[in-house]
Amino acid sequence: MVTIGDIARAAGVSRSTASYALSGKRSISAQVRQRVADAARELGYTPNAGARALATAETRVVGLLAQFHADEFAPAMLQYMLGVSDTARELGYDTLLVTEADGARALRRITDSRMVDGVVLLNVAQDDARLPLLRAAPQPGALVGLPGDPSGVDVFDLDFAAAGRAMVDHMHRLRHRELILVSQPEHVVERGGAYVWRLQDAVVQQAAARGIGLHAAFGPSRQPDVGRDLHALLDAHPAATGLLLNNEAAAAALPSVLHARGLRAPRDLSVIGRYSDEFARTFSLPFSSVESAPDLLGEMAVRHLVRRITDPLARDEPHVLRLVPPELVDRGSTGAPPTARTAGPGTPPDPHGQGGRP
Amino acid sequence: MVTIGDIARAAGVSRSTASYALSGKRSISAQVRQRVADAARELGYTPNAGARALATAETRVVGLLAQFHADEFAPAMLQYMLGVSDTARELGYDTLLVTEADGARALRRITDSRMVDGVVLLNVAQDDARLPLLRAAPQPGALVGLPGDPSGVDVFDLDFAAAGRAMVDHMHRLRHRELILVSQPEHVVERGGAYVWRLQDAVVQQAAARGIGLHAAFGPSRQPDVGRDLHALLDAHPAATGLLLNNEAAAAALPSVLHARGLRAPRDLSVIGRYSDEFARTFSLPFSSVESAPDLLGEMAVRHLVRRITDPLARDEPHVLRLVPPELVDRGSTGAPPTARTAGPGTPPDPHGQGGRP
């Protein structure tokens, strides 16, 4: 391999001069600078990353810790990963992807060995085992996902509570009186997927405040369960005229379910999901949704992370906790409720009698 | 940070002795070995990755080059990535994820700077710009995807030709006489996505050999185009009784299309896709499919790559080109053809008159 010594020899200068000529950290005569640049180009010189890391104590690599659980919807994760990776590259950083099941051990490995200058954690749980390690690590960290204790790191997430309220309010404005909410699988909640109940609690509260009947359920993340469960929910609550989905798999399965039941949105049922526009287009999902903005969140996390890495002043700034406001993308799947959801006989319009607002 | 010098001092030995005690590359007395191990554990010693890379000329990192094109179906890529990443970790390697648009430049960067010990290329095109660079690089490389010239690297891919023949033969055994094939968007082919025409050519040939009528079309990769195109195809070829899909987006959109037309598989139309079982479960796809085995392919690529990295004998072994045989996963979406696909009036059973086999 070609080293800086080779460049120096070719340019007829010392190694240190070659280094300064390339980095520009000291003034170097124009002739020497040119000779060094020419030599580097001709010999095809690329600095050895390990040697540079050793000398400068920085690697220009960020760690990306993604955890994949069997009961979660993996494809949604890809968009976060791309947001992180693309932004990192734009800022001159490479991305070390870690998908190890034991995220805490992996985090310790890459931080202790100084493989990375900073770390982005995806899919952060309420009480995330990786967090204490990250706080103790010498490298800064940024999270996508809000943990119970956000201290010591920069946190970025969708404002799930506001998203829940926006969903309910949208339905309320259209005069819906009874809604179904399908959340993520209960396992996700048990594991600490706080965003599930952040949205759910907000939906429940806002529905109560608006005098709207609400049926909240956890949905599976896989077929055929998720389709079966959707059928069961619609069977169980025939008076519900609106469906809120905080579950990508349920959204993906819903078109088949609706068609099987001869229902159409928004004629028979209004539907709002919570997923990205990219996701909707890729999977042919015709439902309005609260944009989850994975690429944006990944990008924000990396930008803040890199600022903390490179700007010595930024290292001691107070940590940010940024919840991006939800944006409802209208794909025309909501409208006024039908008088009764099914044309079938005897379905009462409001069997729950929760009444309207005063 | 704690270095091997700290360990050596704590254990009362020299740095070299500490190194040998930890690596076991020379015989060391049991007492010293124990003292060093204790010191390392108590002080929480982890070797500095950069220093080790500099000294040993290996990083224990593999590069993963994934290219995302706007007109391709991104989620399918995730499974390849996980296959690579998980297997690499199992073998003691970390994964440097590169999603840069200019894959050739990225490849040069990570190989020249010795950030990686080897490279896996995903989504390899017929005439892939990254390939000449990879052959010239000092690190070994493995591909997922078959290029025009597979020399100098290990290649792993699904046997798309065999997959095409298997699809046709399956339909032929069920006595279908007219089929539609939906491939990837034409842009994918133009860019060099050889797998598209490897499957398509095989389907065309095998159909001709079996005396089956075939309508081959490129499908878009996004909604709403893909749904519209499926409708148009079914309109244009009312006599076709079987549908072959080499296009994930089309498979994802098909359930809605079928329901909208009042068709059911396999009663009215037999369907075979080409995607992974994981993919089918995640996206609620009820169609039989040729398993594309992304995790397996990623795993094979990494295993061979690591063997070439670590085994000095393996470096000079002839390169392998492994096409894994297709496996048809039966989800019950194929059956005998109906006498006519639609119950509507006047659809001739075999308007193309290609006739059966002798």
Next chain:
DNA sequence: CTCCACCGTCGAACCGGTTCGACAGTGCTC
């Protein structure tokens, strides 16, 4: 008892960069 082999340990060199301090040479000021 001597010689030799082997075991366990150490010091030094090396990997390929970066950076600090020194210093020769130049041009300016007074």
Next chain:
DNA sequence: GAGCACTGTCGAACCGGTTCGACGGTGGAG
């Protein structure tokens, strides 16, 4: 014309590991 500041370059040290060659000490063979 002496003193000074500044510019451009160099040598050496350092980052934190690994590894080579040397060497003292021990035990066994002859």
